[in-house]
Amino acid sequence: MRNALILLLLLGLASIPGSLFPQRTQSPLKVREYFQNDPEGAKWLDRFYLFDVYGSPWFSAIYILLFISLIGCVVPRTWHYAKEALSKPTPAPNSLTQLEAYREVDGDLESTERWLKKNKYRISKDESGISAEKGYLHETGNLIFHLALIVVLLGVGASSVFGMRGEAIVTVGERFINVPTSYDNLAPGRFFNVANMPAFAITAANFEAKYDPETRQPLDYKLTALVADSTKERPTEKIVRVNQPFTFGDSRVYLQANGFSPLVTVRDKNGKVKFEGPVPFLPQDANLTSIGAIKVPDMNPQIGFVASFFPTAARDEVRGGFSSYPALLDPRLLVSVWEGDLKMDSGIPQSVYRIDTSEMNRIGLWGLSIGESYSFGSPDPVGTITFNGVVPWVNLQVVKDPGKPWALLGSIVAITALMASLFIRQRRIYVKSKGGRLEIAGLALNRLPGLEEEIGRLVKEAGR
Amino acid sequence: MTNRDWAYISNDLIYVALFAYAISFLISAFETAFSLKESKGFDRTRTIRSNRIGTLFFLIGTAAISLGVIARGASAGRVPWGNMYEFSISGAMFFALAYLIIGKKYDLRWLGLPISILLLIIIGTAITLLYRPSAPLVPALQSTWLVVHVAAAIISGGMFLLSNTVASTYLWLDRMERKGERSEFAKRFPSLETLDQLSYRMVAFVFPLWTFAIIAGAIWAEAAWGRYWGWDPKETWSFITWILYAAYLHARVTAGWKGRKAAWLSLIAGSSYLFNYVYINVWGTGRHTYSGL
Ligand code: HEM
Numbered sequence: 001m002r003n004a005l006i007l008l009l010l011l012g013l014a015s016i017p018g019s020l021f022p023q024r025t026q027s028p029l030k031v032r033e034y035f036q037n038d039p040e041g042a043k044w045l046d047r048f049y050l051f052d053v054y055g056s057p058w059f060s061a062i063y064i065l066l067f068i069s070l071i072g073c074v075v076p077r078t079w080h081y082a083k084e085a086l087s088k089p090t091p092a093p094n095s096l097t098q099l100e101a102y103r104e105v106d107g108d109l110e111s112t113e114r115w116l117k118k119n120k121y122r123i124s125k126d127e128s129g130i131s132a133e134k135g136y137l138h139e140t141g142n143l144i145f146h147l148a149l150i151v152v153l154l155g156v157g158a159s160s161v162f163g164m165r166g167e168a169i170v171t172v173g174e175r176f177i178n179v180p181t182s183y184d185n186l187a188p189g190r191f192f193n194v195a196n197m198p199a200f201a202i203t204a205a206n207f208e209a210k211y212d213p214e215t216r217q218p219l220d221y222k223l224t225a226l227v228a229d230s231t232k233e234r235p236t237e238k239i240v241r242v243n244q245p246f247t248f249g250d251s252r253v254y255l256q257a258n259g260f261s262p263l264v265t266v267r268d269k270n271g272k273v274k275f276e277g278p279v280p281f282l283p284q285d286a287n288l289t290s291i292g293a294i295k296v297p298d299m300n301p302q303i304g305f306v307a308s309f310f311p312t313a314a315r316d317e318v319r320g321g322f323s324s325y326p327a328l329l330d331p332r333l334l335v336s337v338w339e340g341d342l343k344m345d346s347g348i349p350q351s352v353y354r355i356d357t358s359e360m361n362r363i364g365l366w367g368l369s370i371g372e373s374y375s376f377g378s379p380d381p382v383g384t385i386t387f388n389g390v391v392p393w394v395n396l397q398v399v400k401d402p403g404k405p406w407a408l409l410g411s412i413v414a415i416t417a418l419m420a421s422l423f424i425r426q427r428r429i430y431v432k433s434k435g436g437r438l439e440i441a442g443l444a445l446n447r448l449p450g451l452e453e454e455i456g457r458l459v460k461e462a463g464r
Numbered sequence: 465m466t467n468r469d470w471a472y473i474s475n476d477l478i479y480v481a482l483f484a485y486a487i488s489f490l491i492s493a494f495e496t497a498f499s500l501k502e503s504k505g506f507d508r509t510r511t512i513r514s515n516r517i518g519t520l521f522f523l524i525g526t527a528a529i530s531l532g533v534i535a536r537g538a539s540a541g542r543v544p545w546g547n548m549y550e551f552s553i554s555g556a557m558f559f560a561l562a563y564l565i566i567g568k569k570y571d572l573r574w575l576g577l578p579i580s581i582l583l584l585i586i587i588g589t590a591i592t593l594l595y596r597p598s599a600p601l602v603p604a605l606q607s608t609w610l611v612v613h614v615a616a617a618i619i620s621g622g623m624f625l626l627s628n629t630v631a632s633t634y635l636w637l638d639r640m641e642r643k644g645e646r647s648e649f650a651k652r653f654p655s656l657e658t659l660d661q662l663s664y665r666m667v668a669f670v671f672p673l674w675t676f677a678i679i680a681g682a683i684w685a686e687a688a689w690g691r692y693w694g695w696d697p698k699e700t701w702s703f704i705t706w707i708l709y710a711a712y713l714h715a716r717v718t719a720g721w722k723g724r725k726a727a728w729l730s731l732i733a734g735s736s737y738l739f740n741y742v743y744i745n746v747w748g749t750g751r752h753t754y755s756g757l
Binding site: 005008009011012013015016018019023025026053054156165212214215217218219220221241242243244245252254256397399401404407408411412415418419422423446448449 | 597599600602603604606607609661668671672675676679682683684686687688689690691692693694695696697700701703704707708710711713714717718744
């Protein structure tokens with residue numbers, strides 16, 4: 001018990017650095033920034049896993065130790081407790097004067113015994129007197145608390161081993177099919193069988209975002225999705241909101257973020273379409289100023305557009321172009337055109353939102369409104385890009401978390417039991433008769449106050 | 465009345481509360497200064513009278529802030545817990561109410577000075593640094609869990625702060641008694657024993673509520689973010705606060721800690737709550753960034 005407590009404290013202590021340094025799992029961009037600003041320091045911090053605290057060996061070590069110590073504490077205790085719970089209170093010691101709240105009063109053993117029974121004491125008697133005990137739930141609570149903590153830890157473990165979590169950006173109008181390749185980001189648990197993912201399909205039919213015109217804060221995000229059990233079945237319509245995920249089999253689907261995908265067409269100098277479609281852009285601020293990359297590997301030389309998108313375009317001296325409102329009031333696409341090697345088959349995974357322009361030349365820069373085209377390359381035009389329109393995209397998070405109910409159940413039971421073990425007063429009262437009078441004393445087994453008062457009540461009420 | 469009217473009324477009421485607490489504070493401060501000087505032959509009737517006036521202003525302040533919080537809710541058509549400004553004024557309200565209720569039962573009248581200082585600080589920073597116009601909730605907060613989770617968190621915060629005020633008073637009086645006798649002025653405070661018990665009882669009373677706030681937060685996080693626990697800084701510090709208070713209760717109940725040691729431990733635990741509120745909301749990263757800062 002003591003060890004478990006110390007380890008729990010240690011776990012709390014160990015979780016502090018994770019809240020002070022940016023964590024890869026939560027804000028990878030901040031971590032990258034850290035590495036840029038202070039490469040040496042960051043390298044050292046990284047050696048101690050300070051950017052991955054909650055997955056680090058030392059953090060794991062603490063909770064594994066906690067787990068072991070809990071088991072080590074609970075198993076022997078269960079026996080001890082079972083014996084204790086069934087046994088009668090131990091007989092009174094020879095002399096009561098050493099105990100707490102000692103007093104000598106007039107009275108008789110029978111009425112005292114009646115009082116003790118009425119007040120739910122468990123009693124054992126011998127010729128010398130009564131020994132009574134109450135508050136066994138204190139021990140029970142303690143035991144259940146530890147057992148329940150084990151359930152919580154098992155639940156959390158089960159989720160990370162058998163569960164999965166993935167994210168996908170789905171442009172409105174497109175269909176997402178639940179197979180590993182559809183995900184932008186997939187984190188399956190060790191024993192999660194990727195091949196057996198349930199084949200459901202989600203079509204993002206419509207997405208509405210409402211904003212407060214005054215504060216520009218979002219008021220509502222609403223995704224209408226068509227969901228089908230397998231790709232063949234007729235889909236049903238589901239509404240997904242930020243606080244309303246929908247459940248599909250044993251998975252839950254969450255609406256996590258949204259942004260815009262400009263629709264563009266890129267043609268070569270002969271007017272042949274080389275690229276067409278929506279390109280998801282990454283929002284940079286609350287007004288959805290977004291950045292993105294349009295890559296056209298099919299042209300020779302390859303062409304890349306490093307682009308910004310503003311749903312409501314605005315300009316100022318400091319920031320240049322930016323968006324002043326998150327809805328599409330005056331959408332503009334700003335492209336800078338690069339020619340050269342996109343390095344898409346270099347084997348190094350690339351961000352879809354960025355282009356490595358180190359081996360490319362800039363051949364143009366232009367701002368486009370919907371319907372406009374820009375012809376790039378000089379003196380001879382190389383091609384054109386047309387900005388056809390904008391569709392929103394949503395980021396769907398699919399989660400399978402089989403341990404969740406256990407973690408919840410375990411924590412509720414653990415807390416209830418902890419309260420019981422903290423606040424239930426376990427105490428003993430001994431009564432002996434001594435020359436026509438009674439000697440009474442007690443023992444506050446878990447040091448909670450109130451024994452004195454209890455014995456006071458016994459004396460007052462049993463005296464009658 | 466329009467929403468805007470309600471918002472203005474709310475702002476006015478919060479100013480009234482600030483003003484009333486300021487007067488209450490001044491009265492307590494004068495009274496304290498006065499009674500510190502006149503330690504011999506101290507005339508209590510005088511301070512008792514001024515204490516009554518101070519209490520009256522405290523009551524006015526508390527009524528004003530409660531109405532102000534309600535008006536703020538009315539202006540936005542929701543519970544007034546959407547940003548850090550609203551969170552601060554609601555916290556101040558619960559803190560003041562808890563003091564009035566508990567103070568009456570345990571005769572804490574004389575704690576008015578530190579309590580009103582704290583209220584002035586909380587409301588003052590809320591008005592000057594944290595103020596945001598009344599606005600509807602962002603989608604992530606549109607959930608019944610907002611009511612449950614934040615109410616539990618705010619009430620716990622108010623009580624932790626009150627319990628810490630009592631524990632600090634304990635430490636101060638304890639030091640005084642160790643040096644000699646309590647000064648005439650300090651004789652009006654409850655006994656050390658009472659303060660010790662009281663600070664403990666408050667923690668014991670809200671600890672279950674605090675636990676509930678965390679579990680409700682986790683259930684909400686599952687619905688809003690797709691995971692019930694993710695070591696977000698706010699979650700981490702809630703966990704740390706929970707452990708520290710659990711350690712405190714444990715130390716008291718099973719290890720028999722009392723008095724000075726226990727008071728220090730409760731101050732440490734309380735500071736972690738405060739750190740969570742101030743530091744993590746203002747400078748921290750993470751997903752609890754609804755505070756509007
Ligand atoms: C495990 C999950 C969570 C924990 C442990 C947690 C913890 C806390 C704590 C300790 C506070 C108290 C005040 C403070 O220190 O700032 C708080 C306040 C608040 N929580 Fe949570 N929370 C959780 C999940 C959530 C979720 C999912 C949301 C909303 C989507 C949320 C929204 C809020 C808001 C709006 C406040 C009050 C205003 C503020 O301080 O910014 N919490 N939470």
